[in-house]
Amino acid sequence: KQEVTQIPAALSVPEGENLVLNCSFTDSAIYNLQWFRQDPGKGLTSLLLIQSSQREQTSGRLNASLDKSSGRSTLYIAASQPGDSATYLCAVREETSGSRLTFGEGTQLTVNP
Amino acid sequence: KAGVTQTPRYLIKTRGQQVTLSCSPISGHRSVSWYQQTPGQGLQFLFEYFSETQRNKGNFPGRFSGRQFSNSRSEMNVSTLELGDSALYLCASSYRGGLGVGELFFGEGSRLTVL
Numbered sequence: 001k002q003e004v005t006q007i008p009a010a011l012s013v014p015e016g017e018n019l020v021l022n023c024s025f026t027d028s029a030i031y032n033l034q035w036f037r038q039d040p041g042k043g044l045t046s047l048l049l050i051q052s053s054q055r056e057q058t059s060g061r062l063n064a065s066l067d068k069s070s071g072r073s074t075l076y077i078a079a080s081q082p083g084d085s086a087t088y089l090c091a092v093r094e095e096t097s098g099s100r101l102t103f104g105e106g107t108q109l110t111v112n113p
Numbered sequence: 114k115a116g117v118t119q120t121p122r123y124l125i126k127t128r129g130q131q132v133t134l135s136c137s138p139i140s141g142h143r144s145v146s147w148y149q150q151t152p153g154q155g156l157q158f159l160f161e162y163f164s165e166t167q168r169n170k171g172n173f174p175g176r177f178s179g180r181q182f183s184n185s186r187s188e189m190n191v192s193t194l195e196l197g198d199s200a201l202y203l204c205a206s207s208y209r210g211g212l213g214v215g216e217l218f219f220g221e222g223s224r225l226t227v228l
Binding site: 099 | 117119144146148155156158161168169171203205207215216217218219220221222224
């Protein structure tokens with residue numbers, strides 16, 4: 001059974017700092033991995049999608065990497081801003097699971113002005 | 114382009130009642146999936162529909178059911194509500210279903226409180 005773990009569970013940083021969020025998964029037979037952010041009481045906003053054949057994806061100040069063989073992904077946020085404060089979730093889609101995503105518990109990020 | 118629309122956004126029910134939640138996917142998207150989010154269990158997959166057919170189902174009791182209409186809109190129903198069904202129910206759409214599916218886009222969710 002696929003398990004997704006995110007470390008740390010919570011992170012508080014001063015504005016302007018570069019930071020890394022970690023995601024690990026137990027079964028490397030994944031189809032793709034998707035990073036989301038969730039604001040309190042809201043739905044999920046897709047940030048980046050990495051296919052299993054890719055090593056990284058970039059969007060603005062965000063960069064996500066994927067090491068499928070070791071079961072790891074990282075989300076790098078450059079020059080963090082208070083507006084980045086949210087819960088960040090990673091989710092994997094396995095090769096045999098259709099569109100079913102398995103989510104981690106998330107990292108709650110607070111960026112202090 | 115409108116995003117995924119879920120209705121109602123908030124609802125309160127009592128134990129034993131039933132509830133129906135609605136989801137309208139992004140225009141052109143044919144796959145709709147549903148997730149339950151609770152503080153204790155996190156995000157858990159309920160089911161996926163593509164072209165009016167259930168393609169995948171999570172590990173939930175039969176009280177949870179769903180369907181998809183010819184216009185790709187989807188509904189999920191929970192019968193005989195229990196306190197533990199209190200959760201944020203999220204709907205996601207994608208262009209294709211199955212292994213061809215790419216990025217999933219989520220709605221704002223329907224927050225169900227069972228008293």
